[in-house]
Amino acid sequence: MTGDETGVELVDAELAGKAAPLVERLVADQAASKLAAQDATLWGPDAESEASIRLSWTSLHKSSRPLIGEIEALRTELQSEGVDRVVLAGMGGSSLAPEVIAATEGVALTVLDTTDAGQVADALAGDLERTVIVVSSKSGGTVETDSHRRIFAKAFTDAGIDAARRIVVVTDPGSPFSELSEKEGYRKTFLADPHVGGRYSALTAFGLVPAGLAGADIARLLDQAAAVAAVLGTDSADNPAIKLAAAWAAAHEGGAEKVVLADTGSGIKGFPDWAEQLIAESTGKLGTGLLPVAVEGPEAPGFADAKSDATPVAVGHPEGAAKISVTGPLGAQFLLWEFATALAGRLIGINPFDQPDVEAAKKAARALLDEPEKLSGKETPATVDGAVEVFGSEGVATDGKLVDVLRAFFGSVADGGYFAVQAYLDRLDDASTSLLRGEIAKRTGVQTTFGWGPRFLHSTGQYHKGGHQNGSFLQITGAVAEDLAVPDRPYTLGQLQHAQALGDGQVLAEHGRPVLRLHLTDRAAGLAELVRAVQEAGE
Numbered sequence: 160m161t162g163d164e165t166g167v168e169l170v171d172a173e174l175a176g177k178a179a180p181l182v183e184r185l186v187a188d189q190a191a192s193k194l195a196a197q198d199a200t201l202w203g204p205d206a207e208s209e210a211s212i213r214l215s216w217t218s219l220h221k222s223s224r225p226l227i228g229e230i231e232a233l234r235t236e237l238q239s240e241g242v243d244r245v246v247l248a249g250m251g252g253s254s255l256a257p258e259v260i261a262a263t264e265g266v267a268l269t270v271l272d273t274t275d276a277g278q279v280a281d282a283l284a285g286d287l288e289r290t291v292i293v294v295s296s297k298s299g300g301t302v303e304t305d306s307h308r309r310i311f312a313k314a315f316t317d318a319g320i321d322a323a324r325r326i327v328v329v330t331d332p333g334s335p336f337s338e339l340s341e342k343e344g345y346r347k348t349f350l351a352d353p354h355v356g357g358r359y360s361a362l363t364a365f366g367l368v369p370a371g372l373a374g375a376d377i378a379r380l381l382d383q384a385a386a387v388a389a390v391l392g393t394d395s396a397d398n399p400a401i402k403l404a405a406a407w408a409a410a411h412e413g414g415a416e417k418v419v420l421a422d423t424g425s426g427i428k429g430f431p432d433w434a435e436q437l438i439a440e441s442t443g444k445l446g447t448g449l450l451p452v453a454v455e456g457p458e459a460p461g462f463a464d465a466k467s468d469a470t471p472v473a474v475g476h477p478e479g480a481a482k483i484s485v486t487g488p489l490g491a492q493f494l495l496w497e498f499a500t501a502l503a504g505r506l507i508g509i510n511p512f513d514q515p516d517v518e519a520a521k522k523a524a525r526a527l528l529d530e531p532e533k534l535s536g537k538e539t540p541a542t543v544d545g546a547v548e549v550f551g552s553e554g555v556a557t558d559g560k561l562v563d564v565l566r567a568f569f570g571s572v573a574d575g576g577y578f579a580v581q582a583y584l585d586r587l588d589d590a591s592t593s594l595l596r597g598e599i600a601k602r603t604g605v606q607t608t609f610g611w612g613p614r615f616l617h618s619t620g621q622y623h624k625g626g627h628q629n630g631s632f633l634q635i636t637g638a639v640a641e642d643l644a645v646p647d648r649p650y651t652l653g654q655l656q657h658a659q660a661l662g663d664g665q666v667l668a669e670h671g672r673p674v675l676r677l678h679l680t681d682r683a684a685g686l687a688e689l690v691r692a693v694q695e696a697g698e
């Protein structure tokens with residue numbers, strides 16, 4: 160197998176041996192060909208009705224072709240008007256794929272999947288004269304995306320620009336956004352195939368429109384998927400999706416429910432961030448599933464020193480501790496991982512197309528937004544150390560200095576558990592926060608994930624609440640220097656961000672999970688103190 164060839168190698172002989180019977184089972188059940196034929200019975204009777212409206216993604220390499228011309232025409236038209244800066248507002252499946260496509264192709268796409276006022280303000284400060292915003296939401300009701308739409312519409316109008324001409328909508332037929340787009344006369348509405356769920360939508364309008372408008376070669380992407388589609392639908396032990404699904408399920412059976420993802424020179428930029436949502440939202444439910452852990456590279460803690468609770472997977476050629484490697488160009492990998500996840504769902508015994516626990520955090524955030532006094536940011540911390548305020552859920556020790564709190568927190572994780580660092584901050588200006596993942600993993604030897612809030616709520620958030628209940632959660636929130644109003648809404652972005660952190664924290668605590676929230680009253684100073692304390696706590 161060469162680096163460009165699409166394939167899966169089970170590098171670890173022991174894992175390959177354990178996967179073999181599961182490979183045989185999938186082949187005997189004709190699961191791959193049934194999946195390619197969109198057979199909704201593969202996941203049992205309880206999943207059948209949902210699956211029957213969620214399987215069109217297996218043929219998108221054909222059905223999405225007409226989009227290529229439509230997107231190219233709009234791009235040419237916009238460019239002739241001097242509009243060549245593309246901003247994308249979308250959460251989870253409505254932004255993760257186009258971000259990877261654009262990054263891999265080296266084309267500029269500003270992605271807004273945040274409620275951080277500073278990050279949104281920076282996107283607004285770009286050249287609005289040259290900007291088009293793609294507002295992407297399947298449901299047409301996602302609060303973050305609707306807030307971005309409102310904020311940008313007002314900014315265009317304030318700048319004397321016809322906002323309707325600068326808003327492009329991607330949504331499902333009949334959604335509130337599709338109706339709104341018609342009413343407001345937005346530039347163009349791309350209606351996506353409603354029989355594809357968000358995390359399987361990379362090759363629908365959700366992946367292709369923003370990336371294509373930004374200049375990515377989306378025809379090539381579909382060609383890459385088309386080239387591998389027949390193999391993925393074949394009932395053979397050589398089918399890479401069958402191998403990957405069987406290896407994941409065999410590892411899971413043996414107690415390795417974490418899948419540690421590192422790029423090993425695939426040439427694809429940020430693929431683990433996309434795969435995280437696919438794997439976590441699809442499998443993390445009913446107290447079981449696979450926890451994706453996206454890491455910085457094959458040398459990173461968690462991958463290089465993975466223990467028996469984790470399987471290191473290389474995206475690219477096999478390297479270091481990798482037990483599995485997956486190669487191939489981006490379009491092919493999208494389809495391969497989707498097939499593998501759906502097949503793994505069958506082996507693990509869950510419905511890979513619902514996300515039953517996502518709504519709880521949204522509901523808790525909405526309830527908090529109705530009680531603005533709870534969002535004043537003036538809650539009483541259990542402890543204050545420098546620029547860090549400490550809050551803990553019941554049973555989480557909060558006494559002493561920050562380093563003591565962290566030491567107790569790190570010591571409290573159950574065997575085979577995991578830490579999730581969740582930063583409700585600015586993913587660009589506060590980017591260094593992500594270094595905490597490796598620092599914590601290195602010092603504790605425990606698998607550690609990192610997610611930007613609220614982005615991860617639409618990705619790994621499902622697993623945290625629905626998957627194996629062995630996570631400990633470190634939330635980081637920060638002071639908002641300059642808040643942004645959400646036009647015609649009774650809350651600001653800062654309040655929404657705060658409500659999302661508190662709401663998810665509440666739900667996690669209700670699940671009996673330990674939640675430690677550290678609020679940075681000064682982001683830069685607080686972060687520096689936190690990094691020092693993590694280093695000291697792990698000594």
Ligand SMILES: O=P(O)(O)OC[C@H]1O[C@](O)(CO)[C@@H](O)[C@@H]1O
Binds near residue numbers: 253298301617
């Ligand atoms: O495209 P929408 O409807 O805005 O949803 C965004 C994301 O939110 C989720 O529904 C989870 O909150 C994802 O499954 C989805 O990709």
